[in-house]
Amino acid sequence: MSWMKEHKLIVTSMIVFALCIGVLGVILVDMIDKKAVSSSETVAKEDNTIAASQQNTTKTETNNITENPFGSNKTNLSEEDILNYMHGMSHQKVVAEEKWLHYEMTNERIQFLISVVENDNYKNGELLLDILQRWAEGDFQRADKDHNKIWSLQGGNVGEATGVMTPEQEQQYLEENKGSIQ
Incomplete structure (x- = not known):
């Protein structure tokens, strides 16, 4: 007990240091989690963008069909x-x-x-x-x-x-x- 009293400053510094390390650890873990979520959201957004692009390409290809394949010159159909x-x-x-x-x-x-x-x-x-x-x-x-x-x-x-x-x-x-x- 007397040792602790004599080295109170060192013990307090060690406790503060340990708490700081713990807080930094929590902050780092939180940052890593956010980065992972951000990355997965980015990947999901990219996947959605690619899917939308493919869908638009398919629709554009379909919409570009102008010649009537039924053997008629008629393209404005009733x-x-x-x-x-x-x-x-x-x-x-x-x-x-x-x-x-x-x-x-x-x-x-x-x-x-x-x-x-x-x-x-x-x-x-x-x-x-x-x-x-x-x-x-x-x-x-x-x-x-x-x-x-x-x-x-x-x-x-x-x-x-x-x-x-x-x-x-x-x-x-x-x-x-x-x-x-x-």
């Missing part, structure tokens, strides 16, 4: 034109008693129609985009329902789709209608 193209393409995917519009379904045509619908204000634009975007992703599970929605908008009363073709049925359709598919 909603009825779009419905006719979509109706004719859907015949490649659906089972129906009557089919008299035949357009081959291609990614180029789907992208063209997406571009046209996105860049205009059509009465049924949301529905058309929903269908076209699923088709662009290769999703034809509801092609019969898609056909019937389009068919119904056109006032259809003959040729309602009753199912989705198998790949074999689709190939047979393409072969049987080779001369009439545009």
Whole structure:
């Protein structure tokens, strides 16, 4: 005890020094944590920027399609034109008693129609985009329902789709209608 009294200044200095080291340690850990959070936020922002850039590039590429791939010079399409193209393409995917519009379904045509619908204000634009975007992703599970929605908008009363073709049925359709598919 007497030693502590004699060296009170040294003991106090050592305690203050230890506290300073502890405080500095806490400050450093906090700074490192903030730097790590900042870095991860920067990486997340960069990822979002890259994703947005890719999305804009895809949209720009889609919007740059100006030539009508349906064999027509017409690029300013009415909603009825779009419905006719979509109706004719859907015949490649659906089972129906009557089919008299035949357009081959291609990614180029789907992208063209997406571009046209996105860049205009059509009465049924949301529905058309929903269908076209699923088709662009290769999703034809509801092609019969898609056909019937389009068919119904056109006032259809003959040729309602009753199912989705198998790949074999689709190939047979393409072969049987080779001369009439545009």
